[in-house]
Amino acid sequence: MITTTLKKLSEISGLSISTVSRALKNHPDISEKTKLLVTELASMLDYEPNINAVHLRTRDSRLFGVIVPSLSNCFYNSVIASLEEEARKNDYSLIILQSVDDPDIEAANIKLCRQNRVNGLFASITPETINIEPFLKLAEIDIPVIFFDRVPDRSDCHKICVADIDSATIAANLIAENSKKKVLAIFGNSKFLITKKRYQAFTSILHQYNIECITAYATDGTHARQIANDYLPEKPDVVFCMTDEILAGVMRATQKRKLKIPDDIAVITISNGFLPTLYYPQITYIETSGEKLGKLAFESMMSTLSGSTFIHDKIIESVLVRGGSI
Amino acid sequence: MITTTLKKLSEISGLSISTVSRALKNHPDISEKTKLLVTELASMLDYEPNINAVHLRTRDSRLFGVIVPSLSNCFYNSVIASLEEEARKNDYSLIILQSVDDPDIEAANIKLCRQNRVNGLFASITPETINIEPFLKLAEIDIPVIFFDRVPDRSDCHKICVADIDSATIAANLIAENSKKKVLAIFGNSKFLITKKRYQAFTSILHQYNIECITAYATDGTHARQIANDYLPEKPDVVFCMTDEILAGVMRATQKRKLKIPDDIAVITISNGFLPTLYYPQITYIETSGEKLGKLAFESMMSTLSGSTFIHDKIIESVLVRGGSI
DNA sequence: ATATCAACCGCAAACGTTTGCAATGCAGTT
DNA sequence: AACTGCATTGCAAACGTTTGCGGTTGATAT
Numbered sequence: 001m002i003t004t005t006l007k008k009l010s011e012i013s014g015l016s017i018s019t020v021s022r023a024l025k026n027h028p029d030i031s032e033k034t035k036l037l038v039t040e041l042a043s044m045l046d047y048e049p050n051i052n053a054v055h056l057r058t059r060d061s062r063l064f065g066v067i068v069p070s071l072s073n074c075f076y077n078s079v080i081a082s083l084e085e086e087a088r089k090n091d092y093s094l095i096i097l098q099s100v101d102d103p104d105i106e107a108a109n110i111k112l113c114r115q116n117r118v119n120g121l122f123a124s125i126t127p128e129t130i131n132i133e134p135f136l137k138l139a140e141i142d143i144p145v146i147f148f149d150r151v152p153d154r155s156d157c158h159k160i161c162v163a164d165i166d167s168a169t170i171a172a173n174l175i176a177e178n179s180k181k182k183v184l185a186i187f188g189n190s191k192f193l194i195t196k197k198r199y200q201a202f203t204s205i206l207h208q209y210n211i212e213c214i215t216a217y218a219t220d221g222t223h224a225r226q227i228a229n230d231y232l233p234e235k236p237d238v239v240f241c242m243t244d245e246i247l248a249g250v251m252r253a254t255q256k257r258k259l260k261i262p263d264d265i266a267v268i269t270i271s272n273g274f275l276p277t278l279y280y281p282q283i284t285y286i287e288t289s290g291e292k293l294g295k296l297a298f299e300s301m302m303s304t305l306s307g308s309t310f311i312h313d314k315i316i317e318s319v320l321v322r323g324g325s326i
Numbered sequence: 327m328i329t330t331t332l333k334k335l336s337e338i339s340g341l342s343i344s345t346v347s348r349a350l351k352n353h354p355d356i357s358e359k360t361k362l363l364v365t366e367l368a369s370m371l372d373y374e375p376n377i378n379a380v381h382l383r384t385r386d387s388r389l390f391g392v393i394v395p396s397l398s399n400c401f402y403n404s405v406i407a408s409l410e411e412e413a414r415k416n417d418y419s420l421i422i423l424q425s426v427d428d429p430d431i432e433a434a435n436i437k438l439c440r441q442n443r444v445n446g447l448f449a450s451i452t453p454e455t456i457n458i459e460p461f462l463k464l465a466e467i468d469i470p471v472i473f474f475d476r477v478p479d480r481s482d483c484h485k486i487c488v489a490d491i492d493s494a495t496i497a498a499n500l501i502a503e504n505s506k507k508k509v510l511a512i513f514g515n516s517k518f519l520i521t522k523k524r525y526q527a528f529t530s531i532l533h534q535y536n537i538e539c540i541t542a543y544a545t546d547g548t549h550a551r552q553i554a555n556d557y558l559p560e561k562p563d564v565v566f567c568m569t570d571e572i573l574a575g576v577m578r579a580t581q582k583r584k585l586k587i588p589d590d591i592a593v594i595t596i597s598n599g600f601l602p603t604l605y606y607p608q609i610t611y612i613e614t615s616g617e618k619l620g621k622l623a624f625e626s627m628m629s630t631l632s633g634s635t636f637i638h639d640k641i642i643e644s645v646l647v648r649g650g651s652i
Numbered sequence: 653a654t655a656t657c658a659a660c661c662g663c664a665a666a667c668g669t670t671t672g673c674a675a676t677g678c679a680g681t682t
Numbered sequence: 683a684a685c686t687g688c689a690t691t692g693c694a695a696a697c698g699t700t701t702g703c704g705g706t707t708g709a710t711a712t
Contacts, residue, residue, distance in 0.1 A: 002467055002468075003443070003467065046440075046463060048437060048440040048441045049441060050382070050441070050443060051378075051441040051442050051443070052377075052378040052379075052381040052382045052387070052442075052443065053378075053382050055378045056376070056378045056379050056382055061378070070407070071403055071406055071407035071410060072400075072403050072404050072407040073403075074398075074400065074403075077397055077398050077399075077400075077403050078398050080397055081396070081397035081398040081424065084397060084422075084423070084424055085424075085426070088431070088434075093421065093438065093442075094421075094422065095419065095420075095421065096410075096420065096422045097410070098407065098410055098411075100411070105414070108414075111374060112419065114372075114374040115374045115375055115376070115377040116377050116378075116419075117329070117376060117377070117378065137372060141328055141329065142328075248603075248604050251604065251606075252603070252604070252606055255605065255606030256606050275604070277574075277578075278574050278577065278578070278601070278604060279581070280577075280578055280581030280582050
């Protein structure tokens with residue numbers, strides 16, 4: 001690979017390296033003639049600054065790390081898409097890494113971020129992450145870490161989450177409003193704080209209303225389908241799904257049994273918004289917007305970077321999107 | 327941000343920078359005592375090499391660029407997920423960028439890749455990309471560009487695509503086998519080579535069998551739904567969808583009209599494999615695997631990097647996955 | 653003729669690594 | 683005693699930038 005460098009431009013133009021450098025960044029010290037000459041030469045030779053050299057010299061990477069459990073997950077992708085957009089607008093780059101739910105890979109990814117001297121890190125931890133020391137160490141050396149979605153259960157770190165209690169509350173209330181009598185509620189990984197909170201909020205409200213509730217935790221879509229198959233015979237009149245994955249499993253089960261929605265059984269879910277629109281009637285869902293989360297996380301990052309010592313603990317507000325499934 | 331550098335380690339240990347450097351990379355010249363001393367010191371101080379300095383010095387970035395039209399697209403995400411995995415295994419990093427179908431942003435992204443001195447680029451171009459010069463320029467300076475999925479229509483560049491003709495052929499033949507008489511076929515963006523090829527293959531086979539065929543091009547899911555709404559009254563007995571997006575639109579239309587699948591109307595689609603499983607019966611589809619594409623693209627990259635001058639023009643084989651929709 | 657000033661430009665150091673080469677010390681050989 | 687050879691370590695240059703500071707012009711004012 002043969003690249004043009006400032007030195008090469010300097011040799012060709014007969015100007016010094018510093019003059020070439022300044023000319024390219026429109027420094028007032030440099031005359032217009034020189035600037036023109038240099039910029040033309042640079043574009044002739046397709047000059048692009050070596051970003052490694054720039055970062056080394058300026059001691060600034062203008063780079064954020066993003067670590068997510070999985071890249072083949074629609075929710076994280078919407079978060080990443082919005083982070084990427086914000087980053088671009090602010091002249092930052094992103095190094096995007098997936099931990100595939102493996103704490104070792106997660107650790108390696110953190111290492112990579114350190115090596116890259118990222119200015120900050122957006123992270124969603126794996127269910128198996130027991131030791132968040134490596135993250136905290138980043139924070140110690142003034143590299144802000146903004147946790148999102150799957151966050152550690154402690155108060156001394158930045159957290160941006162989709163609504164936990166709120167969204168479960170909305171769902172539970174909607175179920176009560178519709179005078180449902182027997183609920184099948186399928187939650188996600190019980191290790192997550194968000195699951196615990198939603199479970200707690202959801203069941204306590206149903207309890208207040210004296211509504212019967214079968215609860216279960218699903219590890220994935222297939223498991224959710226199995227759970228649905230097991231419990232549908234007990235004739236719940238509504239099923240609540242905590243995630244898109246669970247919804248997909250549940251829908252397969254109901255469709256197979258030719259249950260009419262919402263007449264035979266009502267469905268309500270918490271979702272990113274994509275899956276619910278695939279069905280007819282569209283599934284009523286409480287929206288957890290990855291885009292909004294991304295934007296908010298980015299804002300938090302920028303604000304901490306600009307000196308704020310405030311600990312961000314934000315929640316994406318829940319919006320009920322009415323479909324025809326309840 | 328206060329970081330440990332080789333210099334700092336050297337000062338503390340009383341050894342020279344070069345010795346510290348060599349000790350850390352287990353160079354045979356260094357005695358075991360020294361190695362132990364240095365590695366312990368390094369881990370005490372959380373030393374991580376500054377990757378910018380390393381890259382600058384070694385003139386190698388071990389970095390690949392990835393440019394996709396959109397990060398909130400399941401297909402590309404499966405490609406990216408598999409690229410990321412391969413990259414990690416081979417000690418490469420990825421810089422992932424989205425062009426949001428804007429040629430200007432795409433150009434800016436290419437620039438970023440150049441600035442980062444990527445070792446290679448994986449790219450899927452926007453529908454509006456008329457000038458692929460910037461890509462070719464990369465290739466000129468020995469930065470391999472592997473186009474995937476949406477590729478330029480010229481023979482002098484590496485291309486990895488999902489099957490175009492093949493997948494359409496399989497679909498058409500399956501339709502013929504099932505003695506369907508009237509097909510509604512909805513294709514994607516007519517600007518893409520892949521669309522043209524599939525259209526051509528699909529319609530010509532139907533023509534051979536003397537099967538009536540209504541064809542249309544959809545720009546997105548909503549548009550596909552509209553098209554379906556327009557043409558379903560003409561009572562086609564099977565609908566062919568070229569993409570997942572189109573399938574989603576079509577399914578909404580059929581569900582709304584309470585058409586039974588496959589009795590009232592059969593459905594067949596080309597898909598990544600996720601959407602078809604959401605419905606009941608599962609939709610029969612011709613699989614276009616993003617994972618396989620990613621792996622194959624990565625292989626091509628490695629082989630060109632290791633000196634092969636062969637122009638890769640590969641196709642991910644099509645696999646028919648039978649559901650119950652036809 | 654000299655001083656002043658602005659406009660323009662170059663020197664050189666620094667960022668944190670890697671690495672060819674030279675230097676050092678020391679044991680064993682002759 | 684001088685030499686060889688080996689094991690260990692250090693020197694210094696280079697990668698491609700940025701930037702503080704100082705230098706060189708030429709014009710204008712005194």
